[in-house]
Amino acid sequence: MDKEELMEIVGYVKVSKYRAKTLRFIGEGYKMPSEIAKELDIATSQASNILKSLKNHNLVVCINPNVRKGRLYQNTELGFIILEKLD
16 A cells, blocks of 8 residues: 555544544454444444444454444554554
């Protein structure tokens, strides 16, 4: 990935405070949408939409996609790179 593509993704994350906060909250661990919603004081459906958006940009990954409830998300390598650029 070249620098321009990387900066496009950084901009995409920075334009929404919730995307950036979600990446930071997940950190090196793994979180459920309900935990993210509670931390950010938003609806669980909104947290799920944020995660879907981050997943589509390869910033997070669902580590147990076969379960219907209790899905866990963690940051990808690219997600950590973006986090470094945000700080």
